[in-house]
Amino acid sequence: MRVSGMLHLLAFIFALVATWIFISSYISFNMKTLRLPRWLADLDSQAIPVVRTKCGLSKPCPDNFFAFKISSGAANIVGPTMCFENLVIMSPVKNNVGRGLNIALVNGTTGIVLTQKCFDMYSGDVKLLVKFLKDIPEGTLVLMASYDDPGTKMNDETRKLLSSLGSSYANQLGFRDSWVFLGAKDLKDKSPFEQFLKNNPDSNKYEGWPELLELEGCVPQKVF
Numbered sequence: 001m002r003v004s005g006m007l008h009l010l011a012f013i014f015a016l017v018a019t020w021i022f023i024s025s026y027i028s029f030n031m032k033t034l035r036l037p038r039w040l041a042d043l044d045s046q047a048i049p050v051v052r053t054k055c056g057l058s059k060p061c062p063d064n065f066f067a068f069k070i071s072s073g074a075a076n077i078v079g080p081t082m083c084f085e086n087l088v089i090m091s092p093v094k095n096n097v098g099r100g101l102n103i104a105l106v107n108g109t110t111g112i113v114l115t116q117k118c119f120d121m122y123s124g125d126v127k128l129l130v131k132f133l134k135d136i137p138e139g140t141l142v143l144m145a146s147y148d149d150p151g152t153k154m155n156d157e158t159r160k161l162l163s164s165l166g167s168s169y170a171n172q173l174g175f176r177d178s179w180v181f182l183g184a185k186d187l188k189d190k191s192p193f194e195q196f197l198k199n200n201p202d203s204n205k206y207e208g209w210p211e212l213l214e215l216e217g218c219v220p221q222k223v224f
């Protein structure tokens with residue numbers, strides 16, 4: 001009697017558990033199907049593209065092009081950011097930016113980052129920048145972003161070197177201007193990738209500084 005009673009109890013518990021599992025899976029199934037009507041769910045999955053563009057560009061780059069995005073610093077508060085082929089190479093979070101001129105060098109064939117450096121253009125030694133620019137190897141992409149003040153220590157030699165990388169605005173670069181630029185060591189023409197805003201108290205977005213600048217694009221991979 002005790003054994004059969006035990007079996008009854010076990011059978012009852014088993015039935016209870018089986019029912020619970022059945023009901024709970026049925027409910028969760030229902031909740032899933034109820035969450036969104038099918039047509040709305042389809043719309044939803046279309047609205048959020050699965051493939052994000054490299055560096056968050058507005059449209060993807062063609063094959064054999066490198067994607068890049070450069071933001072200058074905002075006043076003297078937020079440092080600049082540089083992204084290349086979906087890799088953030090300089091940023092405040094990476095803690096490798098500073099006030100002055102922020103420069104990253106990338107191999108124009110492989111897209112591999114060679115170096116990144118910041119030059120203090122307010123109180124630093126401009127000879128360091130001159131040497132750095134002269135030593136850039138052929139076929140190297142040069143990314144630049146201003147932060148706070150990229151211009152005070154600029155001299156003719158530096159301006160000439162920056163112009164030879166394809167810059168159109170290096171000649172005017174001065175105290176607290178905003179500037180973003182991508183050029184290359186052996187560029188014969190002017191680079192199409194450049195933005196410049198002069199520090200002007202009448203039009204400045206911030207009290208002592210112009211607005212920050214953003215530059216994005218696709219730069220052709222150099223094939224030798």
Ligand SMILES: *[C@@H]1O[C@H](CO)[C@@H](O)[C@H](O)[C@H]1NC(C)=O
Binds near residue numbers: 137
């Ligand atoms: C860039 O990469 C190519 C291929 O690896 C190499 O031949 C070239 O020397 C590199 N250039 C620089 C400047 O590093």
